[in-house]
Amino acid sequence: MIRDQIKQVIEQALAAAQADGQLPEIEQPAIEVLRPKQAGHGDYSTNVAMVAAAALRKSGASSNPRAIAEIIAAHIPADGLVGRVEIAGPGFINIHLSERWLQQQVNAIVAAGDAFGAIDIGRGAYWQVEYLSANPTGPVHYGGARNAVLGDSLANVLEAAGYRVQREFYVNDAGNQFNIFAATLYARYAQLLGRDEAIPEDGYAGEYMIGYAQTIVERCGDRFLHMDRNAAIGELKELSKELVLASLQSEVSKLGIRYDRWFSEQSLYDSGLVYEVLDKLRARGDIGERDGATWFLASKYPKVDKDEVVIRSNGMPTYFASDIAYHYDKFVVRGFDHVVNIWGVDHQGHVPRMAAVMAALGLDPSRLTIVLHGLVKLIRNGEEVKLSKRRGALITIGDVVDEVGADAVRFNLLTRGPESTIEFDLDLAAQASWDNPVCYVQYSHARICSLLSNAESKGLNLQPESDLSSLLTHEVEIALIKKILELEEQIELAVEKLSPHNLTHYATDLAKAFNAFYRDCRVVDSAEPTLSAARLQLSQAARIGLKNTLTLLGISAPESM
């Protein structure tokens, strides 16, 4: 990464100055290399002289940050990626990247292709991202789209950053909700076959249940009516789980979401792991009995003020009991180095308890990150919509995708940090205009593709044998190269924040940089075949940058629009 290279150059310059005796030996200062906001302040700048000056002052020596900066700057080698260097303000060293070095990166970007942007800060660490987990009791509410999109894009970003990533959906197929679901399904099924069967109290009233029942009638006929009611419900549970998961899978696939594993909560009971892990905690003194129930003594741990029931007084385990076993399975059985769970803010109360669980399991709580995201409000005609007009029921992910398209959904949900509440304007999102930034980015990509095919049809050379990059001297050409090269740092930032939302902003910036180049530099010009070839290489590099960024976001990069 460029910033790391700059940092190295600075460290070496500091060491060289000390070796020359021009600077006294001091403790290695914590060098920060940052990107100045101000255009005139270079591509990167460092506070090393100010930090060094502070260290010298501490040891009693007199010091002038600007003088120190001059000495360090004089020891930066003139060849390589650093070009012009200036001292400014209280003692910043402002660094301009070398133009020649920048030009040379164009060919490197084109050569890297799909791999451009990939970095290796993960070093193969094994991470899991769990997202959208829910009861398999029907279609997913549109709010889940945000959860899914955050998790999916984050997983993409982690992979690009050198992590091994497993994407998981936790299927809450144990517990009461799912029993009620199966009982409801039985009732709908019986009704379809003409039997008068009431939907259970607290049952699932949604119309979609009839659809599931219909499928079961088609597949199995009326055989469940001829068996014991409870046995029928038991069999329906398994059958319906398959049905629901299949429809869920097809629904989220509309958003480009995929999973490596669908992990069954019930399997934690079938294998006995839930009680096994509870016994481990009991042996540590983290489990206690009170009021006829069994409790996890969470309040022993920091930031938790209440204990938590794991087994109700009626003998039924809670969701929390299997959740403990689930995380034991993730870390101890499957050995993930780090786990990211994506949850809606309404689950925030659960976060400190999970940290307590980690500690109780003897695991470092920092290995589990829970990304909380705000809720999504749908807006149409300036008003919040809660029900689907078409179906008179809850709005699902599929409904929203059908209305505005997957790309618009993903881009819009990924432009803001996870903690924000989003007002998703359906009218704006569906518009094919600049009001909809995803169109701007995609249009720019399509424009480059059209440029390239146009050049090809005119017989221009798209793959020159020699390095023509030194012809790229225009201000906007250099600016475009710099912007493309930013992708690596943007990926690093998204990993640090465990949120990909900076990438949507970056995609817009990159598209903007390309459009400025397109405006000021004639690319396809038969009268100037050599310059054209150089600019076509740069266009190709810009296309790769845009495409790779969109791919990380899970958004398509159309070749024509």
Place this chain on the structure above:
RNA sequence: GCCCCCUUAGCGCAGAGGAUAGCGCAACUGCCUUCUAAGCAGUGGGUCGCAGGUUCGAAUCCUGCAGGGGGCGCCA
């Protein structure tokens, strides 16, 4: 009542302890015989919620306050 999150231009939002706080929309002004005008350029617009503190330096860190959202179940 206790805990968590949010508060940045008219609106929607970025902002990584650094220098003169950005982007888009909306508003206003220009640019289509020329590679996709779904585009480009320019102008105006700010007590970074308020008050303290830490720091050479704070939108960013700490404390308090106000407004908004969320959470505090033998629910998930």
